[in-house]
Amino acid sequence: MSRFEFVADHVGAFGVKRLCRVLGLSRSGFYRWMKAAPARAARAAADAALAEEIKQIHAEFDGTYGSPRVTAELRDKGREVNHKRVARVMRRFGIVGVHLRKKVRTTVPEPSHQKVPDLLRRDFTAPAPNLRYVGDITYLPVGEGRFLYLATVLDLASRRLAGWSIADHMRTELVTDALRAAAATRGSLDGAIFHSDHGAQYTSAEFAKVCAELGVRQSMGAVGTSLLTG
Known part of the structure; x- marks a missing residue:
């Protein structure tokens, strides 16, 4: 009223x-x-x-x-x-239709042959900055059933966003660009741990290659667990 x-x-x-x-x-x-x-x-x-x-x-x-x-x-x-x-x-009047979004076929990256261990063991803390990072992909609705995709790299010590990338796709370059942005912001990620889920982008050979190039140690939780529970 x-x-x-x-x-x-x-x-x-x-x-x-x-x-x-x-x-x-x-x-x-x-x-x-x-x-x-x-x-x-x-x-x-x-x-x-x-x-x-x-x-x-x-x-x-x-x-x-x-x-x-x-x-x-x-x-x-x-x-x-x-x-x-x-x-x-x-x-x-509460009249709602079925929202049939067009299925977007993103490039499925070639999986890496490297078995990635869980280096954090559910310990999402860090004694100092630039030692431990977590990454994820977030969906951002922009209207009319469309999305943008945001990849982030978060420092577990400061809880600050060290790197990010945004695009209208979820190809592997979305996450590699975010990791490179973090490396540029921090000067180097050499020796740092980067923890993620088992998304296709993070398990790809391309992402493993960029991690090796930047000196980053990959870490992943068990399959079926969420990012922040390891």
């Missing part, structure tokens, strides 16, 4: 002036809101009618259609409607 609605509901008991003063509203603003009430009611009625049309389309296609396809169906039926309005009405 808005503050204007509260005033309208209680004006008979307390009066407009008193309620507006207590709620920090202007009386002129309240009266403008009241004057616009018929237009709001008309919009609400129109949205409710549109919601019924959307529900029919939704049911017709087994509840799979989201707002873009619902909008297209409405237009095919001769309804002039904006897709943003359709999305708003669907949110308001």
Whole structure:
């Protein structure tokens, strides 16, 4: 409920002036809101009618259609409607389609033949900076079902971000770029431990090669465990 609605509901008991003063509203603003009430009611009625049309389309296609396809169906039926309005009405009335995201085939790196040990043993601390790092890939939604991917390299001593890389793909270069960025920031990673999960990017021969080039000792937890539990 808005503050204007509260005033309208209680004006008979307390009066407009008193309620507006207590709620920090202007009386002129309240009266403008009241004057616009018929237009709001008309919009609400129109949205409710549109919601019924959307529900029919939704049911017709087994509840799979989201707002873009619902909008297209409405237009095919001769309804002039904006897709943003359709999305708003669907949110308001709880009409949700099945979000079928296009499956992105990323390059599957060649696995490294080197068996990577767990050098941290669930001890995610470090006595000093530039000795122990952890890395991961994070998904960043950017709208319309699309993502960017962020690879990070975190120093376990300072808990500071030493290196990162962002891209619209998850190829191995995403994580190698992040590791090289950390090496550039710290001057050298020679002798440092880098711990990760068993993601294809981290188990690739290319990533192992970059680690060797930078003097980094690879570490991985047991398969099936999360990054921060080893």
